[in-house]
Amino acid sequence: MTILHLDENHPLMIEELQQSGFSNVEDYTSSKTEVEKEIHQYDGVIIRSRFPIDQTFLSKAKNLKFIGRVGAGLENIDIEFANEHGIKLYNAPEGNRDAVAEHALGMLLALTNRLFIADKQVRNGVWKREENRGEEIMGKTIGIIGYGYMGKAFAKRLQGFGCHVICYDIKDNVGDKYAQQVNLKTFFKKTQILSMHVPLTEKTLQMVNAEFLSSFDHDIWFINTSRGKVVNTNALVKALQQNKVKGAGLDVLEYEKTSFENLFTDSSSMPEAFRTLIQLENVILSPHIAGWTVESKEKLAQTIVDKIKTDFLG
Numbered sequence: 585m586t587i588l589h590l591d592e593n594h595p596l597m598i599e600e601l602q603q604s605g606f607s608n609v610e611d612y613t614s615s616k617t618e619v620e621k622e623i624h625q626y627d628g629v630i631i632r633s634r635f636p637i638d639q640t641f642l643s644k645a646k647n648l649k650f651i652g653r654v655g656a657g658l659e660n661i662d663i664e665f666a667n668e669h670g671i672k673l674y675n676a677p678e679g680n681r682d683a684v685a686e687h688a689l690g691m692l693l694a695l696t697n698r699l700f701i702a703d704k705q706v707r708n709g710v711w712k713r714e715e716n717r718g719e720e721i722m723g724k725t726i727g728i729i730g731y732g733y734m735g736k737a738f739a740k741r742l743q744g745f746g747c748h749v750i751c752y753d754i755k756d757n758v759g760d761k762y763a764q765q766v767n768l769k770t771f772f773k774k775t776q777i778l779s780m781h782v783p784l785t786e787k788t789l790q791m792v793n794a795e796f797l798s799s800f801d802h803d804i805w806f807i808n809t810s811r812g813k814v815v816n817t818n819a820l821v822k823a824l825q826q827n828k829v830k831g832a833g834l835d836v837l838e839y840e841k842t843s844f845e846n847l848f849t850d851s852s853s854m855p856e857a858f859r860t861l862i863q864l865e866n867v868i869l870s871p872h873i874a875g876w877t878v879e880s881k882e883k884l885a886q887t888i889v890d891k892i893k894t895d896f897l898g
Contacts, residue, residue: 736763
């Protein structure tokens with residue numbers, strides 16, 4: 585079997601697949617159109633997020649048996665079309681769940697203790713203690729939406745902090761010793777800190793909107809390490825300005841894409857909500873790196889390799 589690698593990954597991926605008898609072709613520069621002309625030659629494709637694997641691409645992949653996505657989600661792949669044509673899909677949420685959990689926890693503690701604000705002030709010769717009085721997460725109820733690999737890893741990290749953890753998920757019976765599964769009504773009533781760990785689907789697109797945020801009984805702290813388009817930025821900004829959301833840690837953004845930097849070079853293209861968001865002191869941002877650690881790079885690659893070997897080598 586011959587595998588086409590469209591993104592660079594940890595070296596172990598090529599090494600282990602080669603040792604197992606797979607042929608590997610690396611193409612990290614060709615355009616999607618150029619790859620489509622050659623894709624019929626390959627049995628497998630491994631990609632991160634270079635370009636979408638859509639119906640046009642898959643219809644030309646006449647011999648394709650599998651696609652490996654070195655990441656947690658599969659939203660850049662036409663899942664329905666792939667399934668209809670018997671193409672196996674592999675992703676690797678197991679590989680970066682620990683990294684995501686630690687990042688979410690780091691964002692939460694930085695927010696509630698005003699660390700990023702205090703740091704800037706001290707560097708500028710400002711010494712304000714009372715104004716930077718933080719909040720403890722001990723005794724608070726942390727609500728997790730999406731209780732899969734990422735949500736469970738985050739809940740596990742919260743053990744020892746003395747907080748109560750609840751979760752909401754569209755699947756039944758996913759709660760465990762780290763988080764109590766509750767219905768949505770109870771979730772809205774009890775949650776004081778909200779962390780999103782959902783994939784991007786039709787149901788989760790713009791899920792965090794004005795109606796959603798107004799449904800919480802408490803003013804909340806908000807963490808999103810899932811997908812940017814889960815959140816309506818305009819609604820979030822208004823909630824932040826009204827203190828309905830006391831602070832937000834965002835590793836992903838609604839406007840996230842390859843040309844993200846152009847929002848800053850061409851000011852006319854910057855949405856007003858985003859312009860306001862980046863000026864708010866009670867917001868901490870990172871460039872989609874929650875699952876992006878030295879360790880997760882290796883674990884993601886190993887997870888995909890193991891799944892391929894299990895299915896095709898037994």
